[in-house]
Amino acid sequence: MSLLLLPDLFLLLLGVLVLALDLLHAKKPSASGSFHLSWTGLLLIFALLLALPYDQQFVWLGSYQVSGTSLLCKQLFILSALFTVWLARPYFRSGGNKRGRLAYQGEFYGIIIFASVGMFAVVSAGDLLTLFIGMELATIPLYILAGYHKNDHRASEAAMKYIVMGSLATGFMLFGLSFLYGAAGALDFAALKQAAMAAPASPLLGLGVCFIIAAVGFKLTLFPFHMWAPDVYDGAPTPVTAFIAVSSKATAIIFFLILFHGPLAALHTSLQMPLLLLAGATMTAGNLGALRQTRLRRFMGYSAIAQAGYLTMALVGPRAAAWSSILYYLLVYAAANFAAFFLIAIVGRDREEEFSSLRGMGKQNPGLAAVLMLTMFSLGGIPPLAGFLGKFLLFAAAAQQGYYAMVVFAALNSTISLYYYLLLVKEAYINEASEARPMLTVEPLQRTCLALLTTAMILLGLWPGYSDFVVTVLR
């Protein structure tokens, strides 16, 4: 046993404790015990992750390996789970959301924590079986969460679409893994690496990689597998949407990083072209889709598709550049997305989650409107906010391999995205509301979280040391 395994064990334990506490409180549905237990537990695990040594490696049973990079990914997953828990709290009170109150609070937090355990397994995988089990552990809970509004038609519809698409992706993933197994003859990464180096052009490997790109492309919302995303983002409860947008997408892109810059590194040169094509198509599809949206969460869905395109583009970079730029951008993307979803939660408390509900925000709630503006600027990539530096590093990773045309194309795409991000700012500041509406109420918890996220967006943009840190850890 090693200290490096502790966060995973504690997270598993925390999930069980939250569910057990929920059993004790079964008679009091509005009890806040499970909420406080979840967030303190997650915060403590985050502190533990910060305290662990990042220059060591530990392999458990040959198939579960914890290294500095997997600890970095785990920080991201824990932060995402933590903000999801904070974001979800008002949804369990009556009047917390216009769509109605959610029930079964303890189980909700428990499921979030168990999904994070699955994501931990993905980033610590040492063989294909652990990778598969981790991916499923990280995905199946999301199907449940997407349909958490049990009596809402749109939520069940979203969950159904999600699970049908997700199961198709699971099927593809299994075919891909089976072909990789066939090529390598064993499931561990070392054997796969040897097989890929010995015969990079083997048809079994190629077939396997195609299936895996399709499967993980579903979760990453790569074109043409992105169709489910706007529907699910719109139908699921807002905290779940945020969790899917940040954690699930991060898991998928890290899955690619682990495979293409690890055991399949020998195939990386031949994979660059297909990945770039997918990335270009994805960012265009996302940006064009977002242009004609009027519902906020659908809009965020398309925006997230476009962001997935930028992330995929950086996969073609050299190992250190790809890892550092993608992890840095995921952090930036998480901060901006959570800020946006907190704002959507505040708006959705008494109003429909549509663009027109933002009207008059600049006069009535100037603070909120300023946060909205900063968030949209960060997502669009305007300096000095973090989104600019994040995109710069992603583009630089692709440019290091000499794909300048692609970088120009991505920069043009980013300009289109700026247009629709500014549309939201325009709604908040310039368009007047047609009738007088009561001010938006902001709970103290939401205010604190928004302050934290805004600080993160500004500080990450001014201090890019994080990506250098990732490079040091990689060595």
Added chain:
Amino acid sequence: MTLSHCIVLALILCAIGVYGLLSRRNLIGLLLSVEVMLNGANLNFAAFAHFRATDPVAGAIFPVFVMAVSACEMAVALAIVIALYRGRRQLDVRSLEELRG
């Protein structure tokens, strides 16, 4: 029977599954199609374990895990189907059209 027979059979099962997913109207039918696909992949694992693998046990174990995982997935899927049926009283895919745009 050779390895290529098995792989072709597995790929045919995969194609049947995908075709079913695209063409079936009934939600339960969709779930059945997914199962056909997953079992095609299981066949693939078993075939590779038998004919090629240096580590045949791993390939034999994998389908067992897949069965457990797909059972979980189906349990969740059926729960969602029930929630849908309560609201709409039908299981037609074409009725899933509230979310679009």
